[in-house]
Every structure is written in structure tokens, then in C-alpha cells.
Amino acid sequence: MKKLLLITLSLFLFLSCKKTDKEILNETISQLTSITNIEYDVIIENVNKSHNQNIKESATCYFDFSSKDTLIGSKYHFNVNNYGEQVFNGKQEFSSQNKEELVLYNEYPNKRQVSSSMFMFNSFFTLRKILPEIIQDSTIKIGQAQDTILLDKECYKFDILMKGKFIGIGGEILKGKKQKLTDSINYVLFISKKDYLPIRFGNIQPKNQGHNYSTFSNYKIPNTKNDSIWNYSRFPKEYLRSTYNDYYDGLRKKNKNWIGTEAPDWELSDLEEKPIKFSNLDKNMVLLEFWFPYCGGCVQATPILNEIQKNYKDKGLSIYGIEFTNTPAKALLEYSEKQNVEISTLYNGKNVSKDYGVYAAPTFFLIDKKGEIIYTSVGLNKEKLIEEIEKNI
Known part of the structure; x- marks a missing residue:
């Protein structure tokens, strides 16, 4: 009898001491908001098995929340492994590229520019900003899953289900487009039982057999x-220093130097495994688009290129889209069908893109029947492109 009473009392004490979901999350919020500055290591995993995508990046991130800036309320310094640095000092934004010995800076950045780094997405900064809002939003469903061990730490695990909403750039909870208000996004949050700091945060993508996680370790306060660290003058003197605008304007001008030159030859396969060799084309005029899946400008260009092909195909214009990240043909076929891409898609175009000096997407080259480049642009200028086609076809 005494043994049963002892067991019952122990169970009662255990249940009465066990923290509720809200208590755990409030403890985490208290930790997040009490920290003025913090440094940690992060590994970002972006996996999309349906498109054979498996991206992993790592960095050491430092946030200073004492910043008085009016853009995001924080300074940051990201030391990105095998690349360089990304910095916002409360006024200026700049980044370094070690291999290129280059520093690019923006004296007057806007909020989107400051927030666009992948190390801001699903970050400590994001959680600090949105977690108080999440627990107050009755439309967001929060459920505690089974406790687990991650990075040798005992963790609480939470599933956070957002219906018709998502976490956008800059750590803001945004509403989806009207036609997607019924869609749900499942986020997961792992919290250390020891100090209530986040260990992992991100979303699961069942349709794509993937996920987008940030995993945090080695916290330092x-x-x-x-x-x-807040001043780009500290970089070696041999580093080229340029504004983002001047640097990319220079690349665009360099791209324009292709005009009047002979287009490099290439041979690639289309999505039906048919080999296409540029020099063997029976062509009057050829338009090449260098692109990759889900590139914003490429998606916007798709219906315009479909329209141009419809209007000029019978007049002698051939259009080829060269995918230059070497995404597998099967994934490109699925993507092309989903996005209604009607122009001929060629794959494994990474080396061809190098031959053409491509540095951004979408990039276009218009080539005449003699094989000379007569027009090129980074980004689509519909009116100018059609004007050049009309003038030379």
C-alpha cells in the first residue's frame, strides 16, 4: 500500500512539475529577448529531393541587438565558411569575397537588401522577432512533439503549423496569396532543455521530400x-572596393562587349535526350536564355518567351533555354511542365554558361544567321528584345 502511495505521489509530483507548452515557449522568448548580443555557429540545410537539390552552408553569426538603426534593429556579422563576410553595421551593408579579393558595399541599403542573406532566414534574429507573435496568434497551431536528442542535447520539439501564412524575409509573418490561403506550412522548433535556447528551426516540405533547417551550436554571449568588424576599410589594400551598383554595372558593360563577336559553339541535349549542336542549327536567328529553376526573373520571363516563340517561330527565330546549374533532366522536365515552359530546354549547361561569361540569371543572347551576337542583356527587357528581333529577323 505504501509503495503504491509512493508511486502515485511521485507521478503527481512529476506531472505537476512538468512545464506546459506555453511555459516552455515563454521561457525561450525570455531568453531570446534578454540577450543583447550573441554569437553562434549555424549549418543551413536546404533539401529538395524531388529536384535533386541538397544545399548545405555554414557560418559563424554574430548579432548585436543594441543597434539603434531603423531598418531591422540589429547589427550583424556573418563569417561564411570558404567564402567571406556579410556585414550590416546599422547604416552600411557590405560583403567580402576572399577568392576574388573583393569588397562590395551599399551606403544606403533598404530593409530587403539587409535582410536577404540566407543566414538571416530561420535565424536567431528571426525567432527572437516572431516567436512572441506566434504564441499570440490563435490561427497558428502549436503542438509539442516527442522530446528528442539533437547535437547531444536533450530537446523539446514543437510543430508549428501556419495555415495561409509563412515566415518571410526579415522575420515577418506574412499572408499567402489568395489562392493559397488554405495551404499549410509546417515549421519545427527544437529547444534545449538546459538553457531554453533554440537548437534547430525550419520548415518541412513533404511534397518536395525536403526541408529547410538552420541548426545552431556553440553559443557564445x-x-x-x-x-x-563594422568597417570595410580593414580589408587588405589589394582588395577591390566597389559599390554593388558600380560592380554589377561593370559586369553588364562587360557583357555588352559580346556584341559583334562570334557566339561560342556548344552541344547539349534537350529533355528528350536529343543532342543539339549550335553550329549545326539551320538558323535564321537564335535566342539563348541562361536560367535555373525558381529564379524569380526566369519565372517572370517564361510567359513572355512563350509569346515571343509563338509570334516569331515561323519567321525564323529559334529559342533555347540553357539551364546552367546542372539540375538533372528529370527534375527539369517536371519543372518545365509545372511552369508551362514551351521553349526548348537544354540541360548540363554550366560549362556553356562559363564560355558565354554568364554571371546572373536570366541572361539573354540574340544571335544572327552568321553566328554573331547582336544583342545581350542581363534580365529581360521585353520591348528592347522584340525591337532587336524585328530589326534583324
Whole structure:
């Protein structure tokens, strides 16, 4: 009898001491918002098995929440492994590219530019901003899953279901488009039982057999950082320093130098495995688009290119889309059908893109029947492109 009473009492004490979901999340919010500055390591995984995508990036991230800036309310410094640095000092945004010995800066960045780094997405900054809003939003469903161990730490695990909403750039909860208000996005949050700091945050993508996770480790709460990290003058003297606009304008001008030159030859296969060799084409005029899946400008260009092909195919214009990230043909076929891509798609075009000096997508080359490049642009200028086609066809 005493043994049964003891077991019952122990169970009662256990249940009465067990924290509720809200208590755990409020404890985490208290931790997040009490921190003025923090440094941690992060690994970002972006997996999309249906498109054979498996991206993994890592960095050491530092946030200073004492910043008085009016854009995001924080300074940050990201030291990106095998690449360089990304910095916002409260006024200026700049990044370094170590291999290219290059520093690009923006004296007057806007909020989107400051927030667009992949290391801002699903970050400590994001959680600090949105978690208080999440627990107050009755339309967002929060459920505690089975406790687990992650990075050798005992963790609480939460499923966060957003219906018709998603977490956007800059750590804001946004509403989806009207036709997608019924869609749900499932986010997962792992919280350390020891200190209530986040260990992993991201979303699951069942349709694509994928996920987008940020996994945090090696937390440090330093009092200060050397002020030199906020100034791009600290980089070696041999580094080229340029504004983003001037640098990319220079690349565009370099791209325009192709005009009047002979287009490099190439041989690629279309999605039906038919080989296409540029020099063997029976052509009057050829338009090449260098692109990759889900590139914003490429998606916007698709219906326009379909229209141009419809209007000029019988007049001698051939259009080819060269995918240059070497996405597998099967994934491109599924993507092309989904996006209603009607122009001929060629794959494994990475080396061809290098031959053409492509550095961004979409990039276009219009080539005449002699094989000379007569027009090129980074991004689609519909009116100018049609004008050049009309003038030379």
C-alpha cells in the first residue's frame, strides 16, 4: 500500500512539475529577448529531393541587438565558411569575397537588401522577432512533439503549423496569396532543455521530400566585439572596393562587349535526350536564355518567351533555354511542365554558361544567321528584345 502511495505521489509530483507548452515557449522568448548580443555557429540545410537539390552552408553569426538603426534593429556579422563576410553595421551593408579579393558595399541599403542573406532566414534574429507573435496568434497551431536528442542535447520539439501564412524575409509573418490561403506550412522548433535556447528551426516540405533547417551550436554571449568588424576599410589594400551598383554595372558593360563577336559553339541535349549542336542549327536567328529553376526573373520571363516563340517561330527565330546549374533532366522536365515552359530546354549547361561569361540569371543572347551576337542583356527587357528581333529577323 505504501509503495503504491509512493508511486502515485511521485507521478503527481512529476506531472505537476512538468512545464506546459506555453511555459516552455515563454521561457525561450525570455531568453531570446534578454540577450543583447550573441554569437553562434549555424549549418543551413536546404533539401529538395524531388529536384535533386541538397544545399548545405555554414557560418559563424554574430548579432548585436543594441543597434539603434531603423531598418531591422540589429547589427550583424556573418563569417561564411570558404567564402567571406556579410556585414550590416546599422547604416552600411557590405560583403567580402576572399577568392576574388573583393569588397562590395551599399551606403544606403533598404530593409530587403539587409535582410536577404540566407543566414538571416530561420535565424536567431528571426525567432527572437516572431516567436512572441506566434504564441499570440490563435490561427497558428502549436503542438509539442516527442522530446528528442539533437547535437547531444536533450530537446523539446514543437510543430508549428501556419495555415495561409509563412515566415518571410526579415522575420515577418506574412499572408499567402489568395489562392493559397488554405495551404499549410509546417515549421519545427527544437529547444534545449538546459538553457531554453533554440537548437534547430525550419520548415518541412513533404511534397518536395525536403526541408529547410538552420541548426545552431556553440553559443557564445560576448560582451563586445572589436569595432573594426563594422568597417570595410580593414580589408587588405589589394582588395577591390566597389559599390554593388558600380560592380554589377561593370559586369553588364562587360557583357555588352559580346556584341559583334562570334557566339561560342556548344552541344547539349534537350529533355528528350536529343543532342543539339549550335553550329549545326539551320538558323535564321537564335535566342539563348541562361536560367535555373525558381529564379524569380526566369519565372517572370517564361510567359513572355512563350509569346515571343509563338509570334516569331515561323519567321525564323529559334529559342533555347540553357539551364546552367546542372539540375538533372528529370527534375527539369517536371519543372518545365509545372511552369508551362514551351521553349526548348537544354540541360548540363554550366560549362556553356562559363564560355558565354554568364554571371546572373536570366541572361539573354540574340544571335544572327552568321553566328554573331547582336544583342545581350542581363534580365529581360521585353520591348528592347522584340525591337532587336524585328530589326534583324
